[in-house]
Amino acid sequence: MTPSDDPARQGTILIANPSGDLYGSDRMMLEAARGLVRDGWRTVVTCASDGPLVARLREAGAEVVVLSAPVVRKSMLSPRGMAALLRDIVTRLPRMRRLVREVDPDVVLVNTVTVPFWTLAARTCGTPAVVYVHEAEAGLSGPARALLTAPLRLATGVVFNSETSRRVAGWESADRQLRADVVPNGVVGPAQARPARLEITGPLRVVYVGRLSPRKGTDLVLRAAARLRDAGVETDVEIVGSVFPGYEWYETELRELVDQLDLAAQVRFTGFRETVWRELADADVAVVPSRLDESFGNVVIEALLSERPVVVADHTGLAEAASGFSAAVLVPSDDEEALARGLLQVRDGWTHYRAGARRDAARARREYGTDRFHARLLRALRRHTAPAPSAAPGDRQWTPALD
Structure with missing residues (x-):
């Protein structure tokens, strides 16, 4: 130098x-x-x-x-x-x-x-x-x-x-x-993670964090929520993020899809947030459903640092980020049914995944x-x-x- x-x-x-x-x-x-x-x-x-x-x-x-x-x-x-x-x-x-x-x-x-x-x-x-x-x-x-x-x-x-x-x-x-x-x-984590609730009572709280775009699979979260509702499992879904300029049409489609699936009472669009620790703390489980290749999965690590299980599309850098974490559930990509099954797996095994997420947070801090x-x-x-x-x-x- x-x-x-x-x-x-x-x-x-x-x-x-x-x-x-x-x-x-x-x-x-x-x-x-x-x-x-x-x-x-x-x-x-x-x-x-x-x-x-x-x-x-x-x-x-x-x-x-x-x-x-x-x-x-x-x-x-x-x-x-x-x-x-x-x-x-x-x-x-x-x-x-x-x-x-x-x-x-x-x-x-x-x-x-x-x-x-x-x-x-x-x-x-x-x-x-x-x-x-x-x-x-x-x-x-x-x-x-x-x-x-x-x-x-x-x-x-x-x-x-x-x-x-x-x-x-x-x-x-x-x-x-x-x-x-x-x-x-x-990956930066919260100053202090808020422990997840001890048991799931009422709707399963699901959070999506990221760009709103077809490649990120935001619509899959809505379709998975509809499948769970039809199976008798209620969810509360928070969508955190905004579109890239020029993709406003996709947000319009997402909001129309909410109406088509009769999910208005279960889904809220929060918009972009500079920090997402409150949104992750309010959730039971995060979802990262990207359809297309990702070099890494920052949101996967952010969820684990927040002591929250995460359901992740099983491909490329998302799988690399999730590797070895017990509270990361890998599911086939571009598959709303598989995403719903992954969320149900977390709900039904809540005691296991809640404890796993707490252990994973320590490892995520060490490695990332x-x-x-x-x-x-x-x-x-x-x-x-x-x-x-x-x-x-x-x-x-x-x-x-x-x-």
Whole structure:
């Protein structure tokens, strides 16, 4: 690392984030920024849009610059979308390079593969760039996945947030060409978990936390609740989250589905919450029903840290996050009946799952605590900013940053 003029300062880092939101990858970037500031780094974060994340970053001691930058969305993977993306690149790349030169960082951390042109901006300024990968899009076509991951070739190094995201990247050549780390997510828990109720009396209290989107399977929660009701099991369902701009139609469909299934008295939409500890504490069980691939399952760990059982779709990073936890019930994905059976399993085995969730909370704090995450990420950043060692063709350079 280039020494800082301030002997107490470790260096300067510029973090590029695609939004000002506070969802999964945004929260992990916020936690990374907290750790870097505490370690003595000058931490500058640029977000492509304003939002609740900006205030939280400033509270953590980071400098924040809101600068519109090209963000790759699936809607852009078409001729018309690519043309619009190209115009954005031509217009905005010079401003991005100017910010890199003004901040003069020791390294640029590019948060997610959706802002790949920050890697280009950094490397054309002669600055090391590390891409922090939170995606696991195995369901994309080969060409689309290649397009999203191609910018990794420009990076000095790559940090994957799970073994799932590393595997799905599908880059055998990266084993030879890049020093890459797997740094599992560090998940913040409640200051003190509220114990779950001793027995289930009345409706089973179910909570969904996350984006409202078809891929997240929010509608499956409603259909599972209807199946349970028809079987004589009442539920009280809280939906916590909001839609991504442009997906307002999906929330409308969800509310219409509530009416169609006659669930108005059982379902409430809480909207986005910066912290979800009260909602998890009010619930008996959490659900994570994503239909499509996930690189990790932060909500799985948040539920367990809150001492609540969780019913989880059995695939990709969700299964990785749930692995080894006795209060995590894995069910087939995109299957409302299986989701209902999983919820019924928790209700009928409440004494077992309540006790298991209390034990799991301690393990979740050990394995996915923020202090451990900070230490792993800092080691990875230092390694990727240092000169790369030479390697013979075929040598593997994966160096998981695990204790």
